[in-house]
Ligand SMILES: N=C(N)NCCCC[C@H](N)C(=O)O
Ligand SMILES: O=C(O)CCC(=O)C(=O)O
């Protein structure tokens with residue numbers, strides 16, 4: 298349930314990370330404080346920054362640097378790993394190819410998904426059953442991104458423990474059949490800068506990514522340090538900026554956590570507009586339920602929200618596939 302928030306809260310999660318694997322973590326004062334901040338941020342905005350996350354700043358920057366180098370390569374080089382239905386929707390998409398609510402987005406990207414074995418989940422996972430396509434250039438690209446993805450997965454699992462406690466569940470609410478074997482989605486994104494080449498005084502700012510919600514549990518956004526472009530919608534419909542705060546991730550809640558929490562937490566609408574003349578890079582990691590998880594509101598959340606189930610259940614993988622298939626015209 299979003300409110301009329303005017304800014305996005307910043308949470309130092311280091312006390313949670315210090316105790317995340319301790320059975321009595323909820324009794325720790327530092328953990329309790331982080332949990333209450335997470336609860337408030339998730340209820341009020343569905344968005345928050347995290348610091349004290351333990352992922353080295355040098356790696357976070359390097360991930361953006363190799364991304365920038367890739368997108369600056371000539372088009373012929375980039376389409377060597379072109380995304381299509383035949384590649385399992387994995388690979389490179391040029392500017393305008395991704396579509397949000399019928400309008401082409403002004404971004405280019407490489408989309409990656411967790412590897413999955415053929416036939417692993419039956420017919421409905423077929424559209425995504427291919428291997429990721431990694432660039433050969435820059436040479437360390439794949440290795441660096443895989444190291445980063447592993448760290449993001451660990452970090453997200455720990456933050457989700459805090460969120461489980463925030464919902465007054467047990468710390469392992471999102472383990473096991475719900476998200477013990479989390480599916481991840483990884484988007485490496487570039488937004489061209491605004492050009493004043495046509496002699497216009499006020500350049501038109503095309504939408505880098507139209508208003509949308511994320512699909513899973515929790516997103517970790519690693520954005521360029523010097524451009525404000527991400528905007529989050531509050532209850533009155535105002536767009537609140539999420540300016541870069543060096544050393545932090547922007548985190549936000551996805552559709553599956555909205556269902557699990559029976560609407561206590563919202564998957565907040567957000568969009569991206571790069572009004573700067575500079576090219577903007579963003580690397581978004583999405584932590585999601587098990588691919589075949591049947592997601593339903595948690596009993597504890599139904600109780601806390603008046604006793605009625607507000608959402609139908611959803612199979613996460615089906616939700617993902619239906620989104621992916623409508624994101625591209627091909
Ligand atoms: N995996 C995630 N969350 N991707 C977010 C992309 C949002 C834009 C997409 N065209 C859409 O309309 O959803
Ligand atoms: O570029 C950003 O800051 C966010 C991108 C985003 O919202 C997404 O890919 O889902």
Ligand SMILES: [Fe+2]
Pocket residue numbers: 509510511567
């Ligand atoms: Fe998003």
